[in-house]
Amino acid sequence: MLLLSEAETRKALPFSRLVDALDAMFKTGCEMPVRHHHDMAVPGEPDATMLLMPAWVPGEFAGVKIVNVMPGNSERGLPAISAEYLLSDGKTGQMLAMIDGGELTARRTAAASALAARYLARRDANHLVVVGTGRLSLNLIGAHAAVRPITKVSVWGRNLEKAQAVAEEAHELYDVAAEGVGDLETAVRAADIVSAATLSSDPLIRGEWLMPGTHVDLVGAFKPSMRESDDEAIRRSSVFVDTRDGCTKEGGDITQPLASGVLHAEAIKADLYELSRGAYSGRASDEEITLFKSVGAALEDLAGAILAYRTAQD
Missing domain, CATH: 3.30.1780.10 (ornithine cyclodeaminase, domain 1)
Incomplete structure (x- = not known):
């Protein structure tokens, strides 16, 4: 074996x-x-x-x-x-x-985010903002760089030194301009793709910060009690998930808006099954804000x- x-x-x-x-x-x-x-x-x-x-x-x-x-x-x-x-x-x-x-697990999780970005991020997306400094941060940078022309990476974390360390390693591994940042709002307002992998219980990414054309990738907050984005991000975005069954039961970024009525199940545009099979075409325009939530699947x-x-x- x-x-x-x-x-x-x-x-x-x-x-x-x-x-x-x-x-x-x-x-x-x-x-x-x-x-x-x-x-x-x-x-x-x-x-x-x-x-x-x-x-x-x-x-x-x-x-x-x-x-x-x-x-x-x-x-x-x-x-x-x-x-x-x-x-x-x-x-x-x-x-x-x-x-x-x-x-x-780390690599397939990042690859699922990149697969979603292949369908949902603008083709010219080149500025990636990574929220979180854990194991997934470097994997997400590598995965997104495999499907979009990423040339600039901004890394935000609660500890700026850790964010800077991740940025330095990303530069060495992927040959991109990378920096640790202390101001999340400024970074998100300039981003093409925002990829979050945290254990936050309270929203970090505010919908009011999202510029037209941004793609939001939510990987962390895997319990119903956890959340990385606020209600305004849900309201302003076209919402996609990795699997409908998983995300409507597990990830707080979907379960909480469903419970409050901010989001209705039928308003979820598509999951990765439907995107991969061409049942839904993905991004509709360069101005659309897209949001993808994943909780992982044995598949x-x-x-x-x-x-x-x-x-x-x-």
Whole structure:
């Protein structure tokens, strides 16, 4: 069985090919049961959680991502989240590969944002503003640069030093002009694409800041209680999601406006299935403000795992 480390997984998932792989999987679809959540008691510590995210293409490939969330690890100086992906042959059941789940998740999440931007961002979009300085920030820069002519990146975070560090690394990795910024409003008002990946409970991106033609990409705030954009951003934007079922139940940027009546379910223009299949054409004009919300799907993990396996076999 093939074993791919974090570095090997990263090498096996170049963003240009990964975006195409996600596009193809959303076009054809796969079997994707609801993810499983299991509470696990840990004596003397907060309960842990095991997440199982299965998906399969009948007769071809089957896979499951196993995620352990261990709050007690903070006391041990260990990451709270550990993840692996097991890919199997969909016909024989043979185990084919064990793939680093953290790197797979980070790259496929960024690639889903880039896939949406391929349909929703202006073709000449070149100024990317990244909100957040966590693991996803560099991945989002690389992924968006794979589908749009990004030449300038502004990184905002609550810690300016961290934002500047991310910007320096982005410059080295992707050869773009990048800087850490302390004024989010000024950065957003000048942006072509705003990509947010935070754990914020309160809106960071204000609708009044959005200029005509801006594309907003909301990756963080994965719980109904969390939010990265305000109601005005929803009102001013054409709203899109990765999956309707996921986003209307999980991400606060969609669930909260739905609950308050600011957004109606039928007003969500399309999801990635409909965009990839041509059921909705995407951006309607260069003046349109588009907003994309993602919460992730097992389909994306499966598409990435298949690509990583095939790439590593070449």
